[in-house]
Amino acid sequence: MKFSVLPGSSAPDVLKPCSACSASGQGAGEGTVYIDGKPVKIDNCQQAIAHGIAMVPEDRKKDGIVPVMAVGKNITLAALDQFSxxxxxxxxxxxxxxxxxxxxxxxxxxxxxxxxxxxxxxxxQQKAILARCLLLNPRILILDEPTRGIDIGAKYEIYKLINQLVQQGIAVIVISSELPEVLGLSDRVLVMHEGKLKANLINQNLTQEQVMEAALRSERHVEKQSV
Known part of the structure; x- marks a missing residue:
């Protein structure tokens, strides 16, 4: 299963408790994570990994890599216990x-x-971060702006990998600022506003206009309530 969350919705903050692959070791945010309908406790990266969650962060230079460390060591950074x-x-x-x-x-x-x-x-760099996440054998993979700032060739390879992972039974959550990317990758599109789910759209010939209308409708609803 693949689904996408539109940016500008506080979605990255909502998903912070799920983070498992940040090279910066950033702590979790607030919120409750449910897996298979059951709440799970995730206070740190180790607990996220134990629950089968991995994440490619939005800012790869700040949170995804250790720039001066070797490519190989960056890949195995979160899975060193496998080589003890x-x-x-x-x-x-x-x-x-x-x-x-x-x-x-x-x-x-x-x-x-x-x-x-x-x-x-x-x-x-982005593919190396993905390689690190895959070493964790995740059940859930969160990709925050997975193709931002990369060339067309690398984008295609990442899209192909995402589809392969879904075919293997991995749940993939994509946060992207590119609507064509969202519609091309996702089975479902979630529209959020200020951290709350406002629309859950099944992607059956879904159009950019329909997604934008759902996003604008949620904003208008909030504005009306605040008047």
Whole structure:
């Protein structure tokens, strides 16, 4: 299942409790998260990961990468426990194999896994962040502006990956400021205003005009209540 939330709706703040992939280690926001109809407690990244939630943040340079760290280390940053040896030391060989597989799967273009990730293009940085999230084997993947500031080729590869993940049974939530992207990717579109759900639209030949009308209707309703 894929659904999108329009920006300017406080949606990123509502979804903060779900964040699991932020390189900055930012804490959760306020709100309640329900999975399979049951409330779950998520106060930090570790709890989000335990519940199968991963997130690609909106600002990749601030919250998504450690610029001076190697590309490979950025990818394995949230999954180091998978490479712990018998004496709790890191299994370097297993980690390197995983890095190479991730680079190949996401088609991350880099001269070396040891290159600082800050030297990559925006599209390759974004694919490396996605690779990190996928190492967590998420049930729910939240993508906040996943194609902002990247080239057409990288956009296409990310769109293709999203569709593949959905076919594998992963729930994907996309927050995007590009309506054509929202309509092209999503089964459902949620319209929110000031952090509250105002419309839940099934994407069956849904048009940009219908989505914008739902967004404007929710704003007019709030304005009328405040008068």
């Amino acid at each position: 040896g018998a004496l709790s030391s890191l299994d370097d060989a297993a980690e390197q194999q995983c890095i190479l597989q991730s680079l190949a799967r996401l088609k991350v273009k880099t001269s070396s896994p040891e290159l600082a990730i800050g030297r990559l293009s925006g599209g390759n």
